[in-house]
Amino acid sequence: xxxxxxxxxxxxxxxxxxxxxxxxxxxxxxxxxxxxxxxxxxxxxxxxxxxxxxxxxxxxxxxxxxxxxxxxxxxxxxxxxxxxxxxxxxxxxxxxxxxxxxxxxxxxxxxxxxxxxxxxxxxxxxxxxxxxxxxxxxxxxxxxxxxxxxxxxxxxxxxxxxxxxxxxxxx
Amino acid sequence: xxxxxxxxxxxxxxxxxxxxxxxxxxxxxxxxxxxxxxxxxxxxxxxxxxxxxxxxxxxxxxxxxxxxxxxxxxxxxxxxxxxxxxxxxxxxxxxxxxxxxxxxxxxxxxxxxxxxxxxxxxxx
Amino acid sequence: xxxxxxxxxxxxxxxxxxxxxxxxxxxxxxxxxxxxxxxxxxxxxxxxxxxxxxxxxxxxxxxxxxxxxxxxxxxxxxxxxxxxxxxxxxxxxxxxxxxxxxxxxxxxxxxxxxxxxxxxxxxxxxxxxxxxxxxxxxxxxxxxxxxxxxxxxxxxxxxxxxxxxxxxxxxxxxxxxxxxxxxxxxxxxxxxxxxxxxxxxxxxxxxxxxxxxxxxxxxxxxxxxxxxxxxxxxxxxxxxxxxxxxxxxxxxxxxxxxxxxxxxxxxxxxxxxxxxxxxxxxxxxxxxxxxxxxxxxxxxxxxxxxxxxxxxxxxxxxxxxxxxxxxxxxxxxxxxxxxxxxxxxxxxxxxxxxxxxxxxxxxxxxxxxxxxxxxxxxxxxxxxxxxxxxxxxxxxxxxxxxxxxxxxxxxxxxxxxxxxxxxxxxxxxxxxxxxxxxxxxxxxxxxxxxxxxxxxxxxxxxxxxxxxxxxxxxxxxxxxxxxxxxxxxxxxxxxxxxxxxxxxxxxxxxxxxxxxxxxxxxxxxxxxxxxxxxxxxxxxxxxxxxxxx
Numbered sequence: 001x002x003x004x005x006x007x008x009x010x011x012x013x014x015x016x017x018x019x020x021x022x023x024x025x026x027x028x029x030x031x032x033x034x035x036x037x038x039x040x041x042x043x044x045x046x047x048x049x050x051x052x053x054x055x056x057x058x059x060x061x062x063x064x065x066x067x068x069x070x071x072x073x074x075x076x077x078x079x080x081x082x083x084x085x086x087x088x089x090x091x092x093x094x095x096x097x098x099x100x101x102x103x104x105x106x107x108x109x110x111x112x113x114x115x116x117x118x119x120x121x122x123x124x125x126x127x128x129x130x131x132x133x134x135x136x137x138x139x140x141x142x143x144x145x146x147x148x149x150x151x152x153x154x155x156x157x158x159x160x161x162x163x164x165x166x167x168x169x170x171x
Numbered sequence: 172x173x174x175x176x177x178x179x180x181x182x183x184x185x186x187x188x189x190x191x192x193x194x195x196x197x198x199x200x201x202x203x204x205x206x207x208x209x210x211x212x213x214x215x216x217x218x219x220x221x222x223x224x225x226x227x228x229x230x231x232x233x234x235x236x237x238x239x240x241x242x243x244x245x246x247x248x249x250x251x252x253x254x255x256x257x258x259x260x261x262x263x264x265x266x267x268x269x270x271x272x273x274x275x276x277x278x279x280x281x282x283x284x285x286x287x288x289x290x291x292x293x294x295x
Numbered sequence: 296x297x298x299x300x301x302x303x304x305x306x307x308x309x310x311x312x313x314x315x316x317x318x319x320x321x322x323x324x325x326x327x328x329x330x331x332x333x334x335x336x337x338x339x340x341x342x343x344x345x346x347x348x349x350x351x352x353x354x355x356x357x358x359x360x361x362x363x364x365x366x367x368x369x370x371x372x373x374x375x376x377x378x379x380x381x382x383x384x385x386x387x388x389x390x391x392x393x394x395x396x397x398x399x400x401x402x403x404x405x406x407x408x409x410x411x412x413x414x415x416x417x418x419x420x421x422x423x424x425x426x427x428x429x430x431x432x433x434x435x436x437x438x439x440x441x442x443x444x445x446x447x448x449x450x451x452x453x454x455x456x457x458x459x460x461x462x463x464x465x466x467x468x469x470x471x472x473x474x475x476x477x478x479x480x481x482x483x484x485x486x487x488x489x490x491x492x493x494x495x496x497x498x499x500x501x502x503x504x505x506x507x508x509x510x511x512x513x514x515x516x517x518x519x520x521x522x523x524x525x526x527x528x529x530x531x532x533x534x535x536x537x538x539x540x541x542x543x544x545x546x547x548x549x550x551x552x553x554x555x556x557x558x559x560x561x562x563x564x565x566x567x568x569x570x571x572x573x574x575x576x577x578x579x580x581x582x583x584x585x586x587x588x589x590x591x592x593x594x595x596x597x598x599x600x601x602x603x604x605x606x607x608x609x610x611x612x613x614x615x616x617x618x619x620x621x622x623x624x625x626x627x628x629x630x631x632x633x634x635x636x637x638x639x640x641x642x643x644x645x646x647x648x649x650x651x652x653x654x655x656x657x658x659x660x661x662x663x664x665x666x667x668x669x670x671x672x673x674x675x676x677x678x679x680x681x682x683x684x685x686x687x688x689x690x691x692x693x694x695x696x697x698x699x700x701x702x703x704x705x706x707x708x709x710x711x712x713x714x715x716x717x718x719x720x721x722x723x724x725x726x727x728x729x730x731x732x733x734x735x736x737x738x739x740x741x742x743x744x745x746x747x748x749x750x751x752x753x754x755x756x757x758x759x760x761x762x763x764x765x766x767x768x769x770x771x772x773x774x775x776x777x778x779x780x781x782x783x784x785x786x787x788x789x790x791x792x793x794x795x796x797x798x799x800x801x802x803x804x805x806x807x808x809x810x811x812x813x814x815x816x817x818x819x820x821x822x823x824x825x826x827x828x829x830x831x832x833x834x835x836x837x838x839x840x841x842x843x844x
Contacts, residue, residue, distance in 0.1 A: 049825065049826070051828070052710070053809060053812070054814070055755065056809065056812065063818065065820055070805065070806060071806060072806070072808065103806045104806070181344060182310060182344045182348055183306060183309075184307050184310045184348045184351075185344070185347065185351070187302070187303070188303065188351065194520060195519060195523060196523050197524060197527060227339075227340050227343050229340060276347060
């Protein structure tokens with residue numbers, strides 16, 4: 001059984017701030033910061049043993065046993081075409097388990113994900129021309145600009161997680 | 172295609188009995204609602220051909236639910252379920268668009284006869 | 296008492312006690328706040344339900360008391376009477392007596408007499424003074440008082456099937472770990488550990504059977520829906536049918552029955568529309584005008600059989616054989632060699648239909664393959680018996696429970712795969728020279744029959760629709776492990792790296808989006824916590840047939 005690295009539900013009790021805030025789970029893909037709203041995340045764990053599943057695209061790394069539930073684990077870097085070729089997961093990786101309407105799926109990432117609270121106003125809608133260009137851009141909720149000038153790409157899991165979308169091969 | 176029926180009654184016992192009678196007769200019971208709120212929601216989501224509606228419900232009177240249903244799901248036929256002694260309410264229900272009524276305690280024959288004729292569009 | 300009467304009785308009791316307790320609570324509220332309108336409305340509604348349900352159950356005495364109390368609550372609500380004075384005492388007594396009557400029904404005891412109470416209720420309804428007993432000395436009344444105030448909780452709980460599914464899955468996983476522990480204990484050889492492991496074995500066995508038992512329902516809940524179905528189909532088709540039902544009390548897992556619902560519906564409709572002749576035709580054949588259709592459930596060892604039998608014309612084996620060739624399901628040469636069981640199996644292939652006339656009921660392109668698919672998903676089987684001119688029977692062989700399945704674990708490329716025993720025929724270790732290659736197909740000879748053999752690796756990794764590569768015997772090195780599987784009278788050999796062991800597994804369905812891949816019937820967790828894919832033999836067989844060179 002995988003150890004829980006952090007509990008995303010821990011921040012739930014925070015009182016409503018005068019300024020609306022959004023809590024994100026932030027992780028890195030190909031050197032860039034990506035975020036998912038914490039409501040869409042079930043848990044973050046060290047990736048358990050992955051069983052490769054025949055008849056699936058390479059970006060689906062396989063299936064894992066997450067507390068008795070069997071879920072698929074995918075590599076978003078490959079799915080988004082951020083890397084040129086498929087490669088195995090490193091010895092130690094982390095899985096962000098995200099909830100779709102009726103199933104859970106794991107996103108494998110290489111660095112430890114971290115929670116981050118930002119003002120809701122910091123998320124700007126993605127420019128429209130971006131939304132219908134690439135693989136990744138189709139699933140954007142927006143782009144968060146932080147005071148220190150860095151940027152977080154906020155993904156909308158509900159757009160990503162339709163079953164047909166997830167199985168579609170990157171280009 | 173089997174006719175689709177929504178049962179509205181606050182008694183689980185009553186719903187089970189109605190459901191058994193109707194499914195045995197080949198109808199499809201698409202939902203069971205225990206109060207007015209559920210009745211309106213389920214009528215909207217299941218689009219039944221017919222609704223059996225108890226006259227006394229917890230959060231609303233059956234009549235208010237009836238009016239809501241007639242407005243929201245005008246194609247669904249409504250049959251009221253009542254006990255002896257509620258003729259006043261039943262008459263008002265008929266004026267508000269209910270097609271027929273079943274008096275509790277009911278026999279299987281009577282229920283099927285009334286539901287059948289309401290679905291065919293005969294006067295009950 | 297029939298199962299349904301028993302169910303109604305239990306529901307009535309559970310709900311009546313619940314109503315009684317709620318009403319007691321609301322009555323106390325009313326005593327504190329006599330103009331508490333919501334409490335009054337609830338009292339009126341609950342009493343009304345109790346009255347209706349009691350009358351429906353035939354408990355007229357309860358119905359009468361409830362009716363009188365409902366009337367009084369109605370009058371208070373309509374402000375014609377006030378909840379004050381002697382009326383309060385009468386209503387409280389009334390509710391207590393009602394509670395006693397409900398409990399008496401539950402305990403199968405005679406109901407207390409309510410004449411005096413009914414008289415008092417009628418009096419307060421009219422606005423007359425009730426006849427109240429002189430207050431008795433406090434200690435003399437105490438035991439009766441105590442008895443009437445006993446708190447009652449229902450003996451029944453309602454459980455969602457989803458929760459039972461979860462429980463069953465957990466038990467299944469427990470059983471797997473138990474087996475693992477038992478094995479380890481034997482290996483370690485510590486006597487106390489071995490004894491404890493055996494005890495654990497017995498307890499978890501008991502637990503497993505108890506959980507399976509909770510999920511059982513009578514097959515009757517499904518069979519009893521068929522008289523109406525048969526009547527409708529018979530009317531639409533101009534047939535005369537007498538339906539007989541049997542074995543309604545045979546117990547089966549609720550989900551197994553649920554999965555088979557459509558299949559059974561299909562078999563029964565098919566039985567009327569194709570399985571029975573029109574009345575005139577029957578008379579011409581010297582049979583009674585009215586056709587017989589029988590729906591019978593029975594148990595056989597751990598399985599439940601559901602039989603759908605007719606006394607119709609029987610299956611025309613040669614017509615099915617011709618049709619199978621026309622439809623490209625078999626070559627003429629192959630078809631000629633098949634025995635009648637193998638020919639009948641074609642009836643359950645997708646799109647197969649021999650009815651010359653497409654009827655309104657079962658001719659709309661949906662064939663008996665629905666039945667086969669449902670059976671496959673449960674690991675069930677189909678038996679067919681037919682005598683030309685006399686009738687046909689289809690028997691569904693179903694597992695009583697879906698908890699555990701026997702499976703053979705095999706290894707391929709370092710990973711375990713489970714193959715349900717239901718579809719495994721035999722295992723062989725063969726030298727390369729024991730195989731032959733015919734038409735690009737690798738063949739093994741099993742009990743005098745040539746069985747096609749394919750490396751499992753190739754089936755699992757074949758992409759798209761291209762044909763499998765032609766077999767090359769020279770690529771085989773050393774002894775070959777062959778697992779012969781069997782589906783719908785077809786045998787297929789699968790080359791695997793090694794056989795691991797046979798064990799009971801609990802199959803979990805694959806979750807989205809991976810459920811779209813039909814080669815796997817699900818996954819199971821091994822004692823080590825390792826994830827193991829369960830191969831779907833029907834799907835593998837179909838893939839092999841579609842892709843063979």
